[in-house]
Amino acid sequence: MPGKRVRPTVFFLAARSAGNGNSPLVTAGLAIEIIHTATLIHDDIIDGHTIRRGMPTIFSTWGNNVATIMGDFLYSKAFAILGEEGLFEIMRLLSKVTHLMSVGEMLQYQQRMNINVSEDGYLDIINKKTASLFSAACECGACLAENGNGHRRIYSGFGENIGLAFQITDDLFDFLAIEEVIGKPTASDFCDGKVTLPFITAFRNAPEEAKRRVKDLFSNGFETNENWDEVVHFVQNYGGIEYSLEKVKGFGERAKGCLKDVDPSPERDALHLAVDYIVDRVAPFSQ
Amino acid sequence: MPGKRVRPTVFFLAARSAGNGNSPLVTAGLAIEIIHTATLIHDDIIDGHTIRRGMPTIFSTWGNNVATIMGDFLYSKAFAILGEEGLFEIMRLLSKVTHLMSVGEMLQYQQRMNINVSEDGYLDIINKKTASLFSAACECGACLAENGNGHRRIYSGFGENIGLAFQITDDLFDFLAIEEVIGKPTASDFCDGKVTLPFITAFRNAPEEAKRRVKDLFSNGFETNENWDEVVHFVQNYGGIEYSLEKVKGFGERAKGCLKDVDPSPERDALHLAVDYIVDRVAPFSQ
Numbered sequence: 297m298p299g300k301r302v303r304p305t306v307f308f309l310a311a312r313s314a315g316n317g318n319s320p321l322v323t324a325g326l327a328i329e330i331i332h333t334a335t336l337i338h339d340d341i342i343d344g345h346t347i348r349r350g351m352p353t354i355f356s357t358w359g360n361n362v363a364t365i366m367g368d369f370l371y372s373k374a375f376a377i378l379g380e381e382g383l384f385e386i387m388r389l390l391s392k393v394t395h396l397m398s399v400g401e402m403l404q405y406q407q408r409m410n411i412n413v414s415e416d417g418y419l420d421i422i423n424k425k426t427a428s429l430f431s432a433a434c435e436c437g438a439c440l441a442e443n444g445n446g447h448r449r450i451y452s453g454f455g456e457n458i459g460l461a462f463q464i465t466d467d468l469f470d471f472l473a474i475e476e477v478i479g480k481p482t483a484s485d486f487c488d489g490k491v492t493l494p495f496i497t498a499f500r501n502a503p504e505e506a507k508r509r510v511k512d513l514f515s516n517g518f519e520t521n522e523n524w525d526e527v528v529h530f531v532q533n534y535g536g537i538e539y540s541l542e543k544v545k546g547f548g549e550r551a552k553g554c555l556k557d558v559d560p561s562p563e564r565d566a567l568h569l570a571v572d573y574i575v576d577r578v579a580p581f582s583q
Numbered sequence: 584m585p586g587k588r589v590r591p592t593v594f595f596l597a598a599r600s601a602g603n604g605n606s607p608l609v610t611a612g613l614a615i616e617i618i619h620t621a622t623l624i625h626d627d628i629i630d631g632h633t634i635r636r637g638m639p640t641i642f643s644t645w646g647n648n649v650a651t652i653m654g655d656f657l658y659s660k661a662f663a664i665l666g667e668e669g670l671f672e673i674m675r676l677l678s679k680v681t682h683l684m685s686v687g688e689m690l691q692y693q694q695r696m697n698i699n700v701s702e703d704g705y706l707d708i709i710n711k712k713t714a715s716l717f718s719a720a721c722e723c724g725a726c727l728a729e730n731g732n733g734h735r736r737i738y739s740g741f742g743e744n745i746g747l748a749f750q751i752t753d754d755l756f757d758f759l760a761i762e763e764v765i766g767k768p769t770a771s772d773f774c775d776g777k778v779t780l781p782f783i784t785a786f787r788n789a790p791e792e793a794k795r796r797v798k799d800l801f802s803n804g805f806e807t808n809e810n811w812d813e814v815v816h817f818v819q820n821y822g823g824i825e826y827s828l829e830k831v832k833g834f835g836e837r838a839k840g841c842l843k844d845v846d847p848s849p850e851r852d853a854l855h856l857a858v859d860y861i862v863d864r865v866a867p868f869s870q
Contacts, residue, residue: 372684394658394659395656
C-alpha cells in the first residue's frame with residue numbers, strides 16, 4: 297500500500313491556488329514528503345511497530361540501526377535538496393516545523409501510560425506532531441507563489457485545520473476500521489499506552505465503574521481480541537465516536553473557512569475536495 | 584567528561600583568521616556542535632554503546648525511543664536556529680554535510696564484519712562520517728567572514744585534513760589508550776565488527792597464519808581481555824601503529840599547508856596549534 301501523499305497534494309494545490317506554477321514546487325513538495333517519510337521511519341522505532349502501509353517496517357526488517365540511519369539520511373536529504381535549489385525560506389519553514397514535530401513526539405512519549413491526558417493536551421500533541429507539517433506544507437505552497445506572501449497565513453491556517461482533522465480521523469480508525477483498510481494494526485496506540493480523542497472523550501463521559509475497568513485494561517495491557525472489543529465498545533457507548541466525528545467536521549469547516557477570501561480557481565475547489573476527502577474517509581466506517 | 588568542542592573551536596578560529604568578528608558566529612558554532620551531538624546520540628543507538636565521554640549514553644539510560652527523538656530534536660534545532668537568524672548559506676552547507684555524514688554512517692554499517700576493508704574504503708568512510716563536518720565547520724567560518732569567500736576552499740581543505748587526522752588518532756586510541764583517557768571502552772569498534780586504519784595496515788602486512796588467527800577472533804567475537812590483548816599485539820607487531828601515526832602527521836602537515844597563503848594572525852597560529860593538538864594527543868600513548 298503506497299502512502300497517500302496527502303501533504304504534497306495539498307502543498308501543490310495551495311501553491312497553484314495562490315498563483316504559482318514554477319519548478320521549485322517539485323523540489324519543495326519532494327522535501328515535504330521526504331520529511332514525512334523520515335518521521336514515519338523513526339516513529340516506527342519509537343513505537344516498535346512492525347507494520348506500516350501494509351508492509352513490514354524498516355525497523356522490523358533491518359533493525360534499529362538501519363532505521364535510525366535511514367531516517368537521518370532522509371531528513372538531511374530533504375534539507376540538502378532545498379539548499380541546492382536555494383529554497384531558503386522553505387528550508388527555514390521546514391526546519392522550524394521538523395523541530396516542532398520532534399517536540400510533539402517527545403510530549404507524546406512523555407504522556408505514554410497517562411490515561412488522564414486532557415483533550416487540550418491531546419490537541420497540543422497532534423498539532424505539533426501532525427498538523428504542523430500540513431500547515432507548513434500549505435504555507436510553503438503560498439510562499440512560492442508569485443503574489444503569495446500575503447496569503448501565507450491563510451494557507452498555514454488551512455493546513456493546520458486539515459492536519460487536525462486528518463489526525464483525528466486517523467485516531468478514529470483505530471476504533472472503527474479493520475487492519476486491511478488502514479495498513480497498520482488497530483488497537484496499536486492503546487496497546488502502546490497512548491490515548492486519543494475517541495477514548496479521551498468516552499473516558500470523560502463514562503461512569504466510575506466502567507472507567508475502572510478500562511483503566512485496568514490500559515494499565516495492565518491485554519492480549520486477546522476480546523479485550524480490545526471491550527475497549528472499542530466502551531468508546532462507542534460513551535460518545536467517543538460521535539464527538540470525534542463532530543470535531544473532524546468542525547476542523548474541516550474551519551479549513552474551508554480559511555479559504556473564503558481566496559480567489560476562486562480549480563485548485564481552490566480541489567482544496568475544498570481535499571477537506572471532504574479527509575472528513576469523509578472515516579464516514580463509511582462510522583455507521 | 585565534557586566534549587572537547589574541537590569542531591566549534593576550529594570553526595571560530597577559521598572565521599577569525601579569515602577576518603570575521605560578528606555575532607552570527609555564535610549561532611553557527613552552536614549549530615555545528617548541536618549537529619555533532621545529535622550524530623553521537625544516534626551513533627550510540629546504532630552501535631549499542633553504553634558509555635560516552637565517561638557517562639552512560641542517552642540510549643542506555645532512556646532507551647532507543649528517547650534517543651531517537653532526542654537526536655531528531657537536536658538536528659532540527661540546529662537548522663531551526665540557523666533559519667531564525669537567516670544564516671542560509673550555513674544552512675545549505677550544513678544540510679549537505681549532515682546528509683554526507685548519514686551516507687558515511689550507512690557505508691560503515693554496510694562494511695561491518697568485513698575484515699577486508701581497504702585503506703581507501705576506510706578513508707572514504709571517515710571522510711564522509713567525520714572529516715566532512717570539520718571541513719564544513721571551517722568553511723562556514725570563512726563563509727561568515729567579511730572578505731572570506733575567496734578563502735572558503737582553503738578552509739574547507741584545512742578542515743578536511745584535520746578531520747581525517749582527528750579520526751585516525753581516535754581509532755589509534757583503541758589500540759593504545761586506556762578507557763579512562765578517551766571516555767569510552769577500547770576495543771569497541773573491533774567488537775562491533777568495524778576495522779580501522781591500524782588494524783587494516785597490520786592485516787595487510789601480516790603473514791597468513793597470523794591473519795587467520797585474528798580473522799577467527801574477528802568473526803567469532805571474543806569475551807576476554809586476553810583476546811583483545813592478542814589483537815592489540817597483532818596491530819603493534821605488524822606496523823599498524825607506526826603507519827597510522829605517519830598518516831596522522833601527513834594529514835596534519837597537509838592541513839597546515841592549506842593555510843600557507845593565509846595572512847598571519849593569532850588565529851591562524853591557533854589553527855596551527857589545533858593541528859598540533861590533534862597530532863600530539865596520541866603521542867604520549869604511542870611510545
